[in-house]
Amino acid sequence: MTTLLEMAFKQASTLPEVDQNVLAKWVLEELHSEAKWQKLFAESEDILEKLADEAIER
Secondary structure: OOHHHHHHHHHHOOOOHHHHHHHHHHHHHHHHHHHHHHHHHHHOHHHHHHHHHHHHHO
16 A cells, blocks of 8 residues: 555544545445446457547548
8 A cells, every 4th residue: 555545544534434434435436437447448449449540541
């Protein structure tokens, strides 16, 4: 864990439990969203390359 992340978690641990849960839910949703976008881009790489080639040809 990085020092910055450790500091963020230490500071977040002083928040009321409800706020900690809100923050945790937000972080988890962001991580899930990022992973989803990375997967979608990886799966669409061939399609994007084909579209780029077609655009260059025109």
